[in-house]
Amino acid sequence: MVFSSLLFMFRFLPAVLLLYYVLPASFRNIVLFVFSLFFYAWGEPKYVFLMLGSITVDYIVGRRIQTSRQKGRDGAAKRWLAMSVIYNLSVLVFFKYTDFILGSVNAVFGTELALLHIPLPIGISFFTFQTMSYTIDVYRGVTAAQRSWLEYGTYVSMFPQLIAGPIVQYKTIAHQLKHRQETTHDFAEGIQRFMIGVGKKVLLANNIGVLWDTVSTMGELPVATAWLGAIAYTFQIYFDFSGYSDMAIGLGRMFGFRFLENFQFPYISRSITEFWRRWHISLGSWFREYVYIPLGGNRQGVAKQIRNLAIVWALTGIWHGASWNFVLWGMYYGVLLVIEKFFLKKVLDRLPGILQNVYTIFFVILGWVLFAFDDMPRVVFYLQSMFGVAGQELADHTSVYLLYNYAALLILCTLGSTGLPGRAAQRVMQRIGERSWLQVILRMVFYAGIFFLSVAYLVDATYNPFLYFRF
Numbered sequence: 001m002v003f004s005s006l007l008f009m010f011r012f013l014p015a016v017l018l019l020y021y022v023l024p025a026s027f028r029n030i031v032l033f034v035f036s037l038f039f040y041a042w043g044e045p046k047y048v049f050l051m052l053g054s055i056t057v058d059y060i061v062g063r064r065i066q067t068s069r070q071k072g073r074d075g076a077a078k079r080w081l082a083m084s085v086i087y088n089l090s091v092l093v094f095f096k097y098t099d100f101i102l103g104s105v106n107a108v109f110g111t112e113l114a115l116l117h118i119p120l121p122i123g124i125s126f127f128t129f130q131t132m133s134y135t136i137d138v139y140r141g142v143t144a145a146q147r148s149w150l151e152y153g154t155y156v157s158m159f160p161q162l163i164a165g166p167i168v169q170y171k172t173i174a175h176q177l178k179h180r181q182e183t184t185h186d187f188a189e190g191i192q193r194f195m196i197g198v199g200k201k202v203l204l205a206n207n208i209g210v211l212w213d214t215v216s217t218m219g220e221l222p223v224a225t226a227w228l229g230a231i232a233y234t235f236q237i238y239f240d241f242s243g244y245s246d247m248a249i250g251l252g253r254m255f256g257f258r259f260l261e262n263f264q265f266p267y268i269s270r271s272i273t274e275f276w277r278r279w280h281i282s283l284g285s286w287f288r289e290y291v292y293i294p295l296g297g298n299r300q301g302v303a304k305q306i307r308n309l310a311i312v313w314a315l316t317g318i319w320h321g322a323s324w325n326f327v328l329w330g331m332y333y334g335v336l337l338v339i340e341k342f343f344l345k346k347v348l349d350r351l352p353g354i355l356q357n358v359y360t361i362f363f364v365i366l367g368w369v370l371f372a373f374d375d376m377p378r379v380v381f382y383l384q385s386m387f388g389v390a391g392q393e394l395a396d397h398t399s400v401y402l403l404y405n406y407a408a409l410l411i412l413c414t415l416g417s418t419g420l421p422g423r424a425a426q427r428v429m430q431r432i433g434e435r436s437w438l439q440v441i442l443r444m445v446f447y448a449g450i451f452f453l454s455v456a457y458l459v460d461a462t463y464n465p466f467l468y469f470r471f
Contacts, residue, residue: 001039102116136290143174160248191447192248216229222399225385248262293404316332324374325375
């Protein structure tokens with residue numbers, strides 16, 4: 001069940017909101033927990049038990065770590081933490097990487113080990129990182145262990161962020177689990193944020209994704225067509241994932257939770273370093289806090305800093321998927337960041353802002369091509385087509401046709417990936433006045449219009465994928 005579906009918006013969400021607000025406040029975590037289990041079970045019922053197992057293991061481990069710390073038994077606390085990390089990583093590796101490892105062994109050594117073809121539990125990469133961050137933070141003394149299994153289970157399974165994040169660290173919502181206050185203002189803000197996310201996903205990502213699907217399967221690719229397709233995928237993955245994050249943050253607000261932002265207009269970045277401060281912020285924060293800094297960060301000399309960056313970006317690539325293109329994608333960004341940090345920074349700082357942005361987007365687009373295909377020969381073919389190195393023509397009638405049909409949407413996506421529309425709307429509202437009825441009417445028309453157009457699209461649409469479900 002995806003957020004941008006009629007089933008979710010017109011059946012599941014109204015049902016959970018009704019019970020959540022009708023029942024006494026003491027039942028609200030129970031409502032969230034039960035509906036979250038149902039939400040997860042909709043995709044694969046048997047994997048609910050896997051998630052419940054992770055909840056129980058890390059709940060017990062968190063309590064044991066805290067008790068050991070209070071008794072001065074640091075060795076025992078460290079062993080409990082190791083148990084949690086080993087358990088969580090073992091589950092993640094078994095379900096996500098077993099066939100990748102077996103296939104790689106077969107390719108390297110010529111063996112014929114049978115692949116297991118294990119279905120991937122939805123969202124396992126996200127909730128595994130959440131449970132690990134909890135036990136690590138309890139060990140560090142950053143947060144107290146949760147005494148209630150139900151409240152901890154609600155944190156892990158909460159459907160707004162369960163499937164594809166943002167990766168919510170326990171310490172950021174520990175107080176909210178028990179003491180949150182739901183207000184009319186927050187609920188209204190949540191609805192508006194959810195509508196923005198639906199619009200991004202349904203009206204922009206889905207439609208520009210059709211262009212990418214058309215181009216990515218073509219046999220002959222002129223240079224212009226290849227770049228059109230790559231740009232389309234660049235917009236699709238941004239509006240798809242940031243739209244989902246907007247919906248998750250909006251849903252959280254409806255239930256009184258305040259999740260941290262996950263995207264901050266990454267395509268306006270002026271360096272690769274800045275891009276990764278703005279893209280999938282919760283994942284970058286997780287790796288920085290639990291891998292990069294514990295390894296020493298940038299505090300132990302250049303050689304070790306490069307080593308730490310290499311480890312983090314190898315893990316970042318592997319986290320995204322069990323395929324060599326993701327490993328290479330992570331290495332690609334690791335190399336870029338090292339070059340930028342130690343060699344290009346002074347040069348970039350002297351360039352006009354627009355050239356810095358062009359530099360960043362150029363390499364980001366190339367990275368998304370590597371990310372998009374798990375077939376490496378296809379990656380090579382596509383990159384060759386983008387630069388015409390195999391004699392591809394610059395453009396043909398198909399290039400012109402696609403550009404003509406998608407020009408308006410490409411312009412909308414370009415504007416939508418910047419802060420310009422938001423700033424323009426804010427200025428208009430300031431001129432109207434905060435308490436003006438006209439402002440209220442304009443807001444209602446705007447958000448209702450997005451919702452109406454999205455629903456109209458979904459009624460007849462057969463194309464409504466979510467790219468990050470495979471991670």
